[in-house]
Amino acid sequence: MAPDDEKDAGQTTGTLGKAIALLESVCQAERPQRFTDLLKQTDQPRGSLHRQLRHLVAEGLVDATPEGDYTPGLRLLGFAAKAWARNSVRKLAEPHMAHLHALTGETVHFGVLRQKEIVYLDKLESRQTVRMHSQVGNAAPLYCTGIGKAALSCLEDADLQPLISQIEFRSFTPSTHGDAQALLADVEAIRDRGYAFDLEEHQPGICCVAAAIVSADRSFIGGVSVTAPAFRVGREKLVDWADPVRFAALAMAADFDRGMGPRRKSDL
Amino acid sequence: MAPDDEKDAGQTTGTLGKAIALLESVCQAERPQRFTDLLKQTDQPRGSLHRQLRHLVAEGLVDATPEGDYTPGLRLLGFAAKAWARNSVRKLAEPHMAHLHALTGETVHFGVLRQKEIVYLDKLESRQTVRMHSQVGNAAPLYCTGIGKAALSCLEDADLQPLISQIEFRSFTPSTHGDAQALLADVEAIRDRGYAFDLEEHQPGICCVAAAIVSADRSFIGGVSVTAPAFRVGREKLVDWADPVRFAALAMAADFDRGMGPRRKSDL
DNA sequence: AAACCACGTTCCAAATAATGGAACAAGAGG
DNA sequence: CCTCTTGTTCCATTATTTGGAACGTGGTTT
Structure with missing residues (x-):
């Protein structure tokens, strides 16, 4: 028609x-x-x-x-259960998440890029939180989540600029970056540090440290983060977790590169 | 063609x-x-x-x-996350599951009927298990799971007989019911007791007690179960949990009948 | 009651998208 | 060089979808 x-x-x-x-x-x-x-x-x-x-x-x-x-x-649900269970990157991230979780005692997330969003693929809860499960399977914007911004920080400027200019900034909280300039500055800082913060930018009262999992060919595979309520942890605590998070991301990347190397051979 | x-x-x-x-x-x-x-x-x-x-x-x-x-x-995953988050029966079961979990300290499952299978909609893990999440979203047969058999026990004989005769029995473990006769006897016992066992019938080494959540109009809404490894709990322990499980199921049914009563009115 | 309206369901000729056979690439082996 | 396997593209034929309109049904108003 x-x-x-x-x-x-x-x-x-x-x-x-x-x-x-x-x-x-x-x-x-x-x-x-x-x-x-x-x-x-x-x-x-x-x-x-x-x-x-x-x-x-x-x-x-x-x-x-x-x-x-x-x-x-x-x-x-049945379809998704299969998609989840069979996801190879998630599987390889699992043990490192567990380690990070044991180390920090806080909620650990793992997410990957889909289209132009972060999809959370796994979550280990903080010891006895009242919080629901879920978040797994949910998608969140790149510009206001720790993992999302970590993903952005992996891009070349040539790819980053056009992508950012397409974003429609929506203020989820008062702290959400409101324009490309603020976001770019943050991404710049993330590149220097090697890890990203989310200081109540997506959900009020929730903050996190995140690091990108980057393959040997420098492409973004996924991200890990440690999340906690803002009232309980300040920026210092987040900084304390930064190294463990970065290390976990490095370990995952190493596993990924090892596992994904041999193609057809290792299929069986 | x-x-x-x-x-x-x-x-x-x-x-x-x-x-x-x-x-x-x-x-x-x-x-x-x-x-x-x-x-x-x-x-x-x-x-x-x-x-x-x-x-x-x-x-x-x-x-x-x-x-x-x-x-x-x-x-x-995104679709399923919505399906899960918006499922009303699951939401209303949640607090009762939490209570049951606190009471027993073991893994609590909640499942509903779809087609001719049980679909697990929620799970509260036993305190520190090494086990993965999942199971949520997965489907299992009626004839070899606690919740499944509890569902069967709600049917009238007129509906039960033809359904059972269509089942293709597959032996997941040595204890799986192998034919209609054995299953019928079990269902009979479940009707008398008011709750069902799964004694390593689906997964080796895993057993559970389950009860059906039955609406005021006697229809099956879903089921709850408490699951534990066989090496740690014997039949006696399962029997100890039976009353808490039955009580949780009753409470869920009550909530369901209360919530589902007012139709259009409560929509807003 | 009759008239009206909002909601869903059913029908069917016309428009459109799916079908499936066959021809075409591109490797991998022998 | 030939051949087998795997995957992709083409296109006339065929089946499915389309969408307007007519038909129920229940609730509300006049």
């Missing part, structure tokens, strides 16, 4: 793309969506939307109550 | 169904799949498979290495 939709940018994924876009709508929403809610968001004809939803529900990607509320489907 | 495929059973999900079937193939495999592996499993023409994979990769549901290895995509 529309010959060239504005933001198709290169590739089209046909029917699947539309289905996943709809699934995204269902997932992004805060609460169960009704047929009409989705109709408004997706502005598709009734008939099409109806069939697409039927398909998604039949496949278990979306769950529907008899009353007509649509929520993300439980089958997604 | 094929006018009526054998097991289409009622509904067809068109293009999406094929894409998800392929995704399932990628996820089920133990290791990264190559194009040819998938070609064999799905017996589709090269052209079609190639395009479907391209679409899945473009959508982030499948990740592909430059070398041509296909693995479950990281985007799945």
Whole structure:
């Protein structure tokens, strides 16, 4: 119908793309969506939307109550469990995370880059926190998280500049960097230090030290961080953890380079 | 091309169904799949498979290495995180799980029924286990897990019999029930007791006590269990935990009935 | 009651995207 | 040099999706 939709940018994924876009709508929403809610968001004809939803529900990607509320489907958990369990970088990071956790006694995160976000792949909780699990599987912006900024600090200036200029800065907290200039200055400092802070820039009251895991070819593999509530730890404490964090990141990078070297050979 | 495929059973999900079937193939495999592996499993023409994979990769549901290895995509984690965070039954179970965990000091599971399997939705670890997280999002058969058998014990005989007769019994361990008769006897006992055991029937060395969470209308909502290694706890210990587990299940059911009562009203 | 409206569901000709066979690259071995 | 395996591209055919409109259904107003 529309010959060239504005933001198709290169590739089209046909029917699947539309289905996943709809699934995204269902997932992004805060609460169960009704047929009409989705109709408004997706502005598709009734008939099409109806069939697409039927398909998604039949496949278990979306769950529907008899009353007509649509929520993300439980089958997604099964898929994600596999994606998580089979992720090789996460597996290799695990023991080093455990070590770091034992050393600091605080919450340790591991995250990788996906598109232009950090996705948290693993988390070891601080000893008895009241906090929920999760965060695992969630995505966060690059410009206001420790791991995200550590990732940025690995880029060449030539790649960094255009990327930063595309960012839409949103102030999650009063401390969030509000523009490219502030972020660039921070990245500069991170390059010098070799590690990054997040001083309540994403979540109020939460701060962390993070380091990038960098492969031998200088590409960003992922990041580790130690996180704690601001009321309990000051900047000095974070600095104390910086070396352990950096060391863990180095150890992970070494494991990565060792493991990823032999290609086809080590497959069996 | 094929006018009526054998097991289409009622509904067809068109293009999406094929894409998800392929995704399932990628996820089920133990290791990264190559194009040819998938070609064999799905017996589709090269052209079609190639395009479907391209679409899945473009959508982030499948990740592909430059070398041509296909693995479950990281985007799945994001979807699942939403599905998990927004699951209302899980949320309401959470505090009762915590209580049970504090009481027993052992691993507590919460699971619900999906299709004909138990899907684990939450887990509180035994204090310092070496064990990984996960299990969350994984599915297990009904006939060899505590929560699964507790679910079976909620069914009327009229529903139970046909369901059991369809089961393909697979012996995960020497203790797994091997036929309908043994399972029925166990279900009978569970009905009498009000709780179920899993005595190393699914994973060697692992046993649990479980109870069904049953709504006021007598339908199965989910199940809770306390799990421990067999070498550390005997049947007596499991029996000690049975009442706490049953009580937790009752409390969850009460919360469920209370929360789910007011429909549209409580939406806001 | 009748008229109205919001919500969902179902239908079907027309438009579009998926299909699958075959031809085309590119290595890897023999 | 030939051949086998693996992966990619092309394109006429075919099946699926599309989307407008008509049809239910229940709730609300006049």
